Amino acid sequence: MTTRRNFLKASALLTAYSLIAPKSLFSQPIKASRQKNSPGSKLLQITFKPYEAKLIHPFTVSGYTRTTTPIVLTEVTYDGITGYGEASMPPYLGENIPSVMAFLEKVNLKQFHNPFELDDILTYVDSIAINNTAAKASVDIALHDLVGKLIGQPWHRIWGYTPSKAPVTTFTIGIDTEDVVKEKTKETTPYKVIKVKLGMDEATDKMMINAVRSVTDKPIRVDANQGWKDKHHALKMIEWLATKNVDFVEQPLPKHNLEDMAWVTERSPLPTIADESCQRLEDIPHLKGVFDGINIKLMKCTGLREANKMINMAQSFGMKLMIGCMTETSCAISAAAQLSPKMDFADLDGNLLIANDCFSGMKLTEGKITLTDDPGIGVRKI
Amino acid sequence: MTTRRNFLKASALLTAYSLIAPKSLFSQPIKASRQKNSPGSKLLQITFKPYEAKLIHPFTVSGYTRTTTPIVLTEVTYDGITGYGEASMPPYLGENIPSVMAFLEKVNLKQFHNPFELDDILTYVDSIAINNTAAKASVDIALHDLVGKLIGQPWHRIWGYTPSKAPVTTFTIGIDTEDVVKEKTKETTPYKVIKVKLGMDEATDKMMINAVRSVTDKPIRVDANQGWKDKHHALKMIEWLATKNVDFVEQPLPKHNLEDMAWVTERSPLPTIADESCQRLEDIPHLKGVFDGINIKLMKCTGLREANKMINMAQSFGMKLMIGCMTETSCAISAAAQLSPKMDFADLDGNLLIANDCFSGMKLTEGKITLTDDPGIGVRKI
Numbered sequence: 001m002t003t004r005r006n007f008l009k010a011s012a013l014l015t016a017y018s019l020i021a022p023k024s025l026f027s028q029p030i031k032a033s034r035q036k037n038s039p040g041s042k043l044l045q046i047t048f049k050p051y052e053a054k055l056i057h058p059f060t061v062s063g064y065t066r067t068t069t070p071i072v073l074t075e076v077t078y079d080g081i082t083g084y085g086e087a088s089m090p091p092y093l094g095e096n097i098p099s100v101m102a103f104l105e106k107v108n109l110k111q112f113h114n115p116f117e118l119d120d121i122l123t124y125v126d127s128i129a130i131n132n133t134a135a136k137a138s139v140d141i142a143l144h145d146l147v148g149k150l151i152g153q154p155w156h157r158i159w160g161y162t163p164s165k166a167p168v169t170t171f172t173i174g175i176d177t178e179d180v181v182k183e184k185t186k187e188t189t190p191y192k193v194i195k196v197k198l199g200m201d202e203a204t205d206k207m208m209i210n211a212v213r214s215v216t217d218k219p220i221r222v223d224a225n226q227g228w229k230d231k232h233h234a235l236k237m238i239e240w241l242a243t244k245n246v247d248f249v250e251q252p253l254p255k256h257n258l259e260d261m262a263w264v265t266e267r268s269p270l271p272t273i274a275d276e277s278c279q280r281l282e283d284i285p286h287l288k289g290v291f292d293g294i295n296i297k298l299m300k301c302t303g304l305r306e307a308n309k310m311i312n313m314a315q316s317f318g319m320k321l322m323i324g325c326m327t328e329t330s331c332a333i334s335a336a337a338q339l340s341p342k343m344d345f346a347d348l349d350g351n352l353l354i355a356n357d358c359f360s361g362m363k364l365t366e367g368k369i370t371l372t373d374d375p376g377i378g379v380r381k382i
Numbered sequence: 383m384t385t386r387r388n389f390l391k392a393s394a395l396l397t398a399y400s401l402i403a404p405k406s407l408f409s410q411p412i413k414a415s416r417q418k419n420s421p422g423s424k425l426l427q428i429t430f431k432p433y434e435a436k437l438i439h440p441f442t443v444s445g446y447t448r449t450t451t452p453i454v455l456t457e458v459t460y461d462g463i464t465g466y467g468e469a470s471m472p473p474y475l476g477e478n479i480p481s482v483m484a485f486l487e488k489v490n491l492k493q494f495h496n497p498f499e500l501d502d503i504l505t506y507v508d509s510i511a512i513n514n515t516a517a518k519a520s521v522d523i524a525l526h527d528l529v530g531k532l533i534g535q536p537w538h539r540i541w542g543y544t545p546s547k548a549p550v551t552t553f554t555i556g557i558d559t560e561d562v563v564k565e566k567t568k569e570t571t572p573y574k575v576i577k578v579k580l581g582m583d584e585a586t587d588k589m590m591i592n593a594v595r596s597v598t599d600k601p602i603r604v605d606a607n608q609g610w611k612d613k614h615h616a617l618k619m620i621e622w623l624a625t626k627n628v629d630f631v632e633q634p635l636p637k638h639n640l641e642d643m644a645w646v647t648e649r650s651p652l653p654t655i656a657d658e659s660c661q662r663l664e665d666i667p668h669l670k671g672v673f674d675g676i677n678i679k680l681m682k683c684t685g686l687r688e689a690n691k692m693i694n695m696a697q698s699f700g701m702k703l704m705i706g707c708m709t710e711t712s713c714a715i716s717a718a719a720q721l722s723p724k725m726d727f728a729d730l731d732g733n734l735l736i737a738n739d740c741f742s743g744m745k746l747t748e749g750k751i752t753l754t755d756d757p758g759i760g761v762r763k764i
Binding site: 114116117118119120121122147151152153157158159160161162165281282285305309312313316317341342 | 496498499500501502503504529533534535539540541542543544547663664667687691694695698699723724
């Protein structure tokens with residue numbers, strides 16, 4: 001079993017090398033391999049390979065159903081230590097396996113002789129091309145995992161956060177028929193808060209909430225995913241939701257419609273949270289007074305380093321903080337969990353949707369995120 | 383010699399205890415002392431004592447001359463490891479020995495069981511009272527020194543900065559007679575850039591610059607210290623300075639006059655840097671478009687943790703970054719130096735003005751800040 005796993009690992013590594021290795025590496029395959037495992041090698045080496053995350057349940061958004069999510073697993077090795085990272089590419093965000101592989105092929109980490117210099121390294125990675133935020137996040141996460149392991153500390157501790165303050169995570173219920181929604185709600189037993197996807201017509205949205213409410217009175221958090229097109233309708237829906245023990249509403253209106261969004265937030269009885277409207281640090285000043293808070297996702301914002309800057313800026317503006325995710329393995333989920341003590345709300349259930357998670361890491365205790373002393377992002381390959 | 387130094391240290395410690403120790407500590411002096419040195423003690427203990435920094439040269443600002451600067455030295459001990467911090471209180475900033483001692487007496491670190499939880503600890507320290515930024519900085523610096531030592535790494539590395547990017551520091555020439563200015567300029571040999579204090583009448587200001595220029599053609603950075611009261615005069619002076627190899631002008635106008643300052647910056651041939659106008663993170667959004675950059679000082683902004691947030695916010699606004707100081711020992715100067723790789727400009731000469739520096743730390747190599755592998759803020763008591 002172990003032998004087979006090692007064989008598979010080795011094959012995957014070879015695949016990764018063959019996809020990315022420049023000619024000079026091919027001419028010295030033994031040296032490259034030795035460098036990877038030797039504690040004496042002081043070169044930053046990056047490898048990566050595609051991975052197909054298989055969804056436990058088919059995922060439906062706006063009439064489109066999928067059963068897998070494309071992922072790229074990234075590793076950065078230095079001095080015999082390996083950091084793990086991941087890019088997750090839900091199809092509606094514009095990145096895919098070829099685009100991530102093409103981006104990562106351009107990443108030349110060998111020019112840096114000190115893995116601790118994350119500021120310069122990640123500034124360089126961000127400068128290689130515009131967008132490609134998930135590809136960039138995979139490098140950011142792997143480098144953070146590596147540096148945390150070199151320091152011997154988990155990142156929540158290096159950042160000075162209080163692990164006991166990590167919040168509960170929601171479990172998400174997608175848009176479905178009344179019976180399925182009721183059934184799924186019954187399966188949310190360990191979770192203290194439920195996230196419900198809305199943004200359809202009024203009848204469907206109300207059916208969704210009523211179906212959940214027929215099963216449980218747990219707090220609900222609503223994600224409208226830009227689905228409401230009119231500010232008056234959005235406000236009317238939020239006012240109705242406010243009577244249903246709903247904590248907040250995420251992204252009620254289309255992402256660029258900030259003027260109407262400010263109108264809604266001013267009148268909303270519930271806090272409003274920006275998701276699609278808030279990708280990166282530079283977006284936040286434009287969202288002050290437009291939303292009450294922001295949803296930070298590593299795959300949107302290029303990773304942990306920028307996420308922390310977003311936390312500080314949003315907090316200084318008095319905005320609420322939420323951490324979210326895509327369908328991700330426990331690698332990226334555990335990285336995001338390191339930030340969770342700073343969050344008012346967490347939606348880190350992406351790894352729970354996958355049948356073939358290839359990492360173990362962040363654990364939930366009765367729905368609450370539990371951080372450990374494991375260094376880096378706190379994951380192990382399985 | 384060593385014995386005498388130890389005796390002095392012990393006396394100083396006793397003085398510190400006697401000034402701050404609550405009754406329960408006095409009744410258990412031996413236990414308190416043992417806790418300080420025992421590797422097993424997992425209590426955060428804070429001690430502090432006044433220190434009079436003796437200036438090598440009397441310091442004159444606006445007709446007021448002083449020969450000393452009041453300082454409070456702070457120590458935080460945990461598990462046998464001690465972190466060093468410092469509050470420096472130039473008289474014009476509103477803090478003094480009694481105010482800092484009174485503030486530090488209120489700081490109850492024993493409620494925290496984990497020194498790594500800097501975010502919560504420093505949020506608490508900031509919440510004890512408004513203002514008191516130097517007192518707060520002394521705790522922030524001591525805790526950073528402690529945590530860096532517990533992790534075993536210098537902070538420039540923990541933050542991911544590139545030490546080789548640390549800039550040169552300026553050496554400051556105060557307002558004085560033409561002969562003294564010429565003499566002092568001749569003494570700036572190791573420094574690559576000179577900072578000149580202006581903000582008097584036009585004749586004095588021009589005499590100052592001309593006196594420096596009669597000795598050297600090194601770049602000059604000007605600090606007007608709010609001295610110019612009229613925007614037209616400020617712009618005229620800056621236009622003249624632009625012909626004299628001047629890099630930038632700090633705080634031309636009174637700190638609250640942001641409207642006129644924006645007018646000056648829009649027309650200025652030289653970058654403008656906010657000093658008195660920029661104390662803390664919350665000030666920065668108001669300075670966007672008003673100044674080209676900000677001068678961060680630990681004694682203004684409560685310390686390293688907030689300074690890093692200021693760096694990130696100002697950088698995201700495209701503003702230039704400068705790190706400055708008060709008259710400080712090598713303790714606070716070395717702490718500020720940890721941030722210096724992120725800075726466009728540094729003015730960290732405060733320790734060079736003191737005859738009785740009680741720490742060794744940040745060194746200059748031909749005027750350039752040189753960071754070491756020493757953990758924490760990188761200082762040793764002397």
